[in-house]
Amino acid sequence: MTIDPAHVIADEAALRGLFEAPHALAVQKCQDHLGRHAQDFIRRSPFVCVGTQNHEGRADVSPRGDPAGFVKVLDERTLAIPDRPGNNRLDSLVNLLGNPAIGLLFLIPGFDETLRVNGRATLTTEPALLQSLAVQSRTPKLAIIVKVSEVFLHCAKALRRSQLWHADHRQPRAAMPSLVKMILDDTTGAPDAQEMQRLDDALEDAYRKTLY
Numbered sequence: 148m149t150i151d152p153a154h155v156i157a158d159e160a161a162l163r164g165l166f167e168a169p170h171a172l173a174v175q176k177c178q179d180h181l182g183r184h185a186q187d188f189i190r191r192s193p194f195v196c197v198g199t200q201n202h203e204g205r206a207d208v209s210p211r212g213d214p215a216g217f218v219k220v221l222d223e224r225t226l227a228i229p230d231r232p233g234n235n236r237l238d239s240l241v242n243l244l245g246n247p248a249i250g251l252l253f254l255i256p257g258f259d260e261t262l263r264v265n266g267r268a269t270l271t272t273e274p275a276l277l278q279s280l281a282v283q284s285r286t287p288k289l290a291i292i293v294k295v296s297e298v299f300l301h302c303a304k305a306l307r308r309s310q311l312w313h314a315d316h317r318q319p320r321a322a323m324p325s326l327v328k329m330i331l332d333d334t335t336g337a338p339d340a341q342e343m344q345r346l347d348d349a350l351e352d353a354y355r356k357t358l359y
Contacts, residue, residue: 177299180223181264185298188262189226190216192253197228197291199238199268202245209239218253219280224295226251226264229280229287232357240291243268249293252301257312259303266295285359326350 156162181189193215198208211217211228219227230240243249247269253262269292277286310316324332325347331337338346 177297179296179298181220181226181295181298182223185262185264185300186220186223188255188300189218189220189253189264192216192218192255192262194254194256195228196252196254197239198250198252199242200246200248201242205242207238207242213282215255217280217282218251221292226266226293226295227276227280228291228293229277229282230289230291231282231287231359240270240289243270243291249291251293259306259312261301261306263297263299263301264293264295265297266293268293283359 156165178185194210194212195218196208196210198206200206211231213229213231217229219229221227247267249266249268251262251264253264270289271292272289276290277288280287280290306312323329325343327346327350328337328343331346337343
């Protein structure tokens with residue numbers, strides 16, 4: 148697809164010209180610290196999306212999940228996010244080494260509102276902190292410390308439009324192939340059904356053994 152340059156929005160004035168001015172509450176809600184409701188939201192949240200960029204501006208968003216409250220509120224301007232075992236690509240962590248800017252989006256199952264937190268990140272292996280972030284006696288290798296610069300609650304429109312939490316909008320997982328098959332289909336090609344089943348079983352076994 149080729150986009151007609153005449154219809155490209157190239158500056159902020161042209162962009163804002165398409166919209167009405169923001170509601171006063173949308174401006175007022177933005178804070179530079181974690182108020183009591185923001186802290187309570189984070190302690191209730193089992194899931195956060197972590198947005199990062201590398202030093203060249205390449206963006207990435209990574210999901211992080213754990214028991215509710217896994218992101219630790221250290222004080223009204225500081226958060227600690229444990230790094231659990233993953234695929235070892237380390238995309239977010241490498242990005243933060245080159246560009247410490249970070250954006251977080253917290254979700255709570257059943258809540259249509261979300262919480263957005265922006266700040267700057269540091270990676271740490273401080274032993275006492277990591278021990279406080281342990282789950283099932285497994286201590287993370289490191290934690291992301293976020294120095295908060297911007298906090299605000301986000302309205303419910305996106306989740307209400309998507310009906311994310313509505314049971315009658317859940318899609319059966321069998322509607323698409325397994326994760327392993329989708330990756331192989333798009334790369335080297337998937338093996339026969341028997342070998343595919345072995346690979347799928349191996350992934351499920353790895354999930355059971357390596358969540359922490």
